[in-house]
Amino acid sequence: MSNEAHSPRRRRGSEQPTLKEVAEAAGVSAITASRALNHPDQVNERTRARVLEAVERLGYVPNLVAGSLASARSRFIAVIVPSLANTVFIEVIQGLQETFEAQGYQILLGNTDYDTEREYQLVRTFLGWSCSALVTAGLRHSQACRTLLANWDKPIMEVMELGEALDLNVGLDHTEAGRCMARHLLERGHRRVLFVGARLASDYRAGMRYAGHREVLEQAGLAAPLIELDHGGLDAGAAGLARALENHGDVSAIHFANDDLATGALLHAQRLGIRVPHELAIAGFNGLPIGQHITPRLTTIRSPRQHMGQLAASEVIRRLEGKRIQRLQHDVGFELLIGEST
Amino acid sequence: MSNEAHSPRRRRGSEQPTLKEVAEAAGVSAITASRALNHPDQVNERTRARVLEAVERLGYVPNLVAGSLASARSRFIAVIVPSLANTVFIEVIQGLQETFEAQGYQILLGNTDYDTEREYQLVRTFLGWSCSALVTAGLRHSQACRTLLANWDKPIMEVMELGEALDLNVGLDHTEAGRCMARHLLERGHRRVLFVGARLASDYRAGMRYAGHREVLEQAGLAAPLIELDHGGLDAGAAGLARALENHGDVSAIHFANDDLATGALLHAQRLGIRVPHELAIAGFNGLPIGQHITPRLTTIRSPRQHMGQLAASEVIRRLEGKRIQRLQHDVGFELLIGEST
């Protein structure tokens, strides 16, 4: 039986059984075996048991590639972030992952390194995998990428920030966050406030926070000087503090673009014997745990990053399941955490 | 032309052009178009230009699913880690990602939540995607998982720890790392040394470090008391310190299972006015940046995590390219970083 003279192609290296073989072993047709596995309710219970037994006995592992080709859909979700080195994206990914995995979706992770051309390439690749949806960090894309996505009929979710989105959008208002912290510093009586960030062209959301910060200061008739560092991290924060003291010795507060910089600066200030906040106030953004463990505790803004991922995933899943989406856009907000560093 | 009376199936939702259509537009056969894209050197330069032009004009995006089915290989690399909440795994993933992506491989990320049954399910799924290789964190797997992998003929790379591996192995010796830190503490004159870890059954590599620690202490005729916390993080470190002071008030040093715990404890000690290391020495493991920014700097052990990922990926790629692998196992080692906390 089934003994062809020539078998022109048998690539499946090892003797991986196919669905057809499982079906034969169970005495049913391939399609019934398929249904037994994927739509159990469409198959007689006893038939299903026979199929499952055969699956077990033969050690069958479904070929998902073939399934995807035939059905023109994979259960892949493309997730594109600019960096894995930044906790912020990791936490969003965590939220996405737990929610999607629980529904049987598999994440396909891409890293653009803050390069929109790279993003475009990743999107192309991911479309080629018949992804069920795309989640990407941010609203800025190359024109080619926009064109490609405009012709794509699956859910597109842009996370992190809020604005004019391609489709779905879950995020927070970074400009407003910048304003919020600037207002806090003004309330604390600071009049000479410096903003220190890193690579604001790439980390343009930090740039938006600076814009908000600047707006508030200028409305109060104050200058909004900026120091832009060429990389981030704790070391950079310490270096930023040093530069600030050198070039802006008269500032009474520094608004850092994120908690890594702010924490690095705060710990460096301790080493230098600068008393925070009396001699210098320090503020950050993100609400990382470390900021709440150092003394003085860091004044910062906490964003619900994991929740952002969960919400984004839930909304995408709703759409995939054909449920009505009430709003295309969700503002997850933020929270000013006032520590003793300001 | 090519106008069939009935088109039984056209799933590709939008009008995504196929390779065949590109080929027609370029006046070549499908296989030539395929070669022009995937094996440019096998095709006449002018033919290739025509194909590329047609690709551009039609906005063709290759269907990778179909390609994988036909060739029985995807360029997927399955990567399985127990958690995304732990920096350690993220850094390894980063190393893997940059190296694999540079060679055109796509990572398929799975998270087991420290559950070997979940790992088994992930492995099954990933095998179904015709992954080119599997990278997994750790050497411990369920029996079902081992059986499944034993019949798989693609490269398997186990990272993080060293030991009897399924195939390739890149990691470090955690028991030795535990010994190393214990010896350091003994050298510093400590005789009452406590080990504090979290969920050692899940984080069994921390358990191995404790085993090494204990071995050294017992050889010196000392006890090796242990406090096991039910979760990790900075908060837990602070709580661990509190528990230590309460139940082991006479200890002169605490060896924490990782830097998160150690940092949380160290910062908490500062708040309590406990002078480190004079009244209490504190040591960690991982060599996270934060430990080198706090005062006193944390004594810890640094492991080359990103390098571990890069090396693991390189070795897998060598194998995939058919090159000879010189050694199946690589010890990436570790480095004792002596701060002022001990």
Added chain:
DNA sequence: GTGAAAGCGCTAACAG
């Protein structure tokens, strides 16, 4: 509830 036939879009194998 089950099956037969057709084909998803691409590439391997050969032939020229």
Added chain:
DNA sequence: CTGTTAGCGCTTTCAC
């Protein structure tokens, strides 16, 4: 260097 043919393993469609 290019083309023809025959599938990869599965699911859709439609019939029973």
